[in-house]
Amino acid sequence: MARDLDRYLPFRENGPSVLAIRRAGGPFSPEHIRTKAGFFSALVFRGVTFSTEFAIQHRTLFHDLNDWNVYIQSVIDNSPSSLPATYFCKKHAYGSTTDRSVDHVQKYWEVAEEHWETMVGLDGKANSFKAFRDEIVKGKNAHGNSLYHAFGPLTGYLLTADYAEAGLIQIPTKEEMGDLIVDIGAGAVSALEEMGLVRKKPS
Numbered sequence: 001m002a003r004d005l006d007r008y009l010p011f012r013e014n015g016p017s018v019l020a021i022r023r024a025g026g027p028f029s030p031e032h033i034r035t036k037a038g039f040f041s042a043l044v045f046r047g048v049t050f051s052t053e054f055a056i057q058h059r060t061l062f063h064d065l066n067d068w069n070v071y072i073q074s075v076i077d078n079s080p081s082s083l084p085a086t087y088f089c090k091k092h093a094y095g096s097t098t099d100r101s102v103d104h105v106q107k108y109w110e111v112a113e114e115h116w117e118t119m120v121g122l123d124g125k126a127n128s129f130k131a132f133r134d135e136i137v138k139g140k141n142a143h144g145n146s147l148y149h150a151f152g153p154l155t156g157y158l159l160t161a162d163y164a165e166a167g168l169i170q171i172p173t174k175e176e177m178g179d180l181i182v183d184i185g186a187g188a189v190s191a192l193e194e195m196g197l198v199r200k201k202p203s
Helices: 016-021 036-047 053-057 064-080 102-120 129-138 153-165 172-182 186-196
Strands: none
Touching: 016 053, 016 129, 036 053, 036 102, 036 153, 064 102, 102 129, 129 153, 129 172
């Protein structure tokens, strides 16, 4: 447990990955939070590198896809031993194994190029917690495919919470938070069900 503080620490804001991504000069810093590079890097963090040694030990801001590729290769080349795939991406970072992969970084760059201004730009339309999170979780491209590959209800919420903590969007109200807990349907709602505060969903 002590080795996986991102997952087991009760105060997740103090987890090593979150502390690393919020360092000065990272994607949520004032100078980068409203930029294409910042949005791309935030997607990479929540979609790929969260809870990895890479996220903790290396820089967290990548200016574009080429910058990411060159930096990753330099990390591999300069490592004294072979690095396992989990050094860069843990498929079970949020609990259950999911379709997380460094192969999705290109998709995140493509969506960041096209949608960063709408999401985090000065004239961004997704300026409420619900609107931002809904776009991440439910946004579709012209072909009906998910814009933000592998971002489900929980991952989408966590990315939105990162931006709320950084001051880009509003912190959700208690009512909004209640709806989010039920929608995510993870540990928080299970605890409420066990305490008898909410009814279990019919199977």
